[in-house]
Amino acid sequence: MAGRAVAAARTRSAAVAAPLATPLAGATAVVTGGSRGIGRATVRALAATGARVVSVSRSADREPAAGVLAVAADLLDPASAARAVGEIERVLGGPPDVLVNNAGCFDLAPVEDTSSAMLASALTLNLAAPFALIRAFLPGMRARRRGHIVSIGSIADHIAFPGNAAYAASKFGMRGLHEVLRAEIGGSGVRASLISPAAVGTTIWDTLDPATRARLPDAAAMLDPSAVADAVLFAVTRPEAVSVDEIRLSRS
Numbered sequence: 001m002a003g004r005a006v007a008a009a010r011t012r013s014a015a016v017a018a019p020l021a022t023p024l025a026g027a028t029a030v031v032t033g034g035s036r037g038i039g040r041a042t043v044r045a046l047a048a049t050g051a052r053v054v055s056v057s058r059s060a061d062r063e064p065a066a067g068v069l070a071v072a073a074d075l076l077d078p079a080s081a082a083r084a085v086g087e088i089e090r091v092l093g094g095p096p097d098v099l100v101n102n103a104g105c106f107d108l109a110p111v112e113d114t115s116s117a118m119l120a121s122a123l124t125l126n127l128a129a130p131f132a133l134i135r136a137f138l139p140g141m142r143a144r145r146r147g148h149i150v151s152i153g154s155i156a157d158h159i160a161f162p163g164n165a166a167y168a169a170s171k172f173g174m175r176g177l178h179e180v181l182r183a184e185i186g187g188s189g190v191r192a193s194l195i196s197p198a199a200v201g202t203t204i205w206d207t208l209d210p211a212t213r214a215r216l217p218d219a220a221a222m223l224d225p226s227a228v229a230d231a232v233l234f235a236v237t238r239p240e241a242v243s244v245d246e247i248r249l250s251r252s
């Protein structure tokens with residue numbers, strides 16, 4: 001499955017006899033930004049393995065797949081995010097087994113042209129909203145001694161690209177949050193994985209000014225969103241004793 005697409009995966013070794021996959025039948029999952037792009041592919045991949053999935057986005061998904069429930073929320077608005085948490089816990093009867101923090105924005109400008117508003121949007125949607133969802137669901141996951149928190153980072157969470165001031169600040173921040181989380185949840189039964197893709201062919205590029213876009217990778221050099229969904233599925237279906245700490249993906 002993900003093996004071919006995964007450029008590098010660091011897995012914490014454990015005393016496991018055979019790497020049997022954990023089925024997701026009966027499991028629950030939440031994917032933010034599930035209406036388009038990587039999130040939509042991930043929602044569908046998780047639902048196809050039998051998970052009950054809640055997809056969170058502003059528009060919600062007008063054509064949710066079987067087993068998928070759409071919750072409308074604007075994650076730039078903390079009150080809307082808090083209402084979404086309440087709605088998710090109501091429909092799932094508690095925190096999900098799998099949380100995929102995926103919704104994100106991508107606005108490019110050099111440092112001196114990055115406005116406070118651009119920085120605030122990137123930090124709110126790409127970092128503060130994931131943080132709020134983790135804070136909301138982690139206590140319940142710990143109590144159950146089961147749960148998986150997946151963060152969709154980026155190649156820009158570990159490599160500095162000119163023009164990525166706000167985006168890199170948010171994605172390096174997400175990596176930091178992920179690493180601290182991993183350090184804190186060891187032995188709790190809760191796992192965390194950071195998936196860091198290079199360019200993926202989604203609508204996120206459509207928002208960029210065409211002059212900027214001309215200097216960026218063209219569509220043929222991008223990953224398909226399904227490659228990222230495969231990596232998420234790989235991470236969350238390992239045996240319980242295995243933690244997939246990080247997966248970096250790039251186009252071969």
Ligand SMILES: NC(=O)c1ccc[n+]([C@@H]2O[C@H](COP(=O)([O-])OP(=O)(O)OC[C@H]3O[C@@H](n4cnc5c(N)ncnc54)[C@H](OP(=O)(O)O)[C@@H]3O)[C@@H](O)[C@H]2O)c1
Nearest residue numbers: 033035036037038057058059074075104199200202203204
């Ligand atoms: N595409 C790439 O090249 C690439 C590469 C590396 C990492 N990533 C990361 O992958 C993640 C997904 O990116 P994508 O390319 O799939 O993006 P996308 O095609 O633009 O989709 C973004 C998703 O997030 C939702 N969303 C946006 N703003 C929201 C808000 N305020 N509240 C709630 N939901 C919101 C959108 O739904 P609504 O508009 O309906 O709200 C949509 O479902 C992001 O974190 C991005 O940084 C992308």
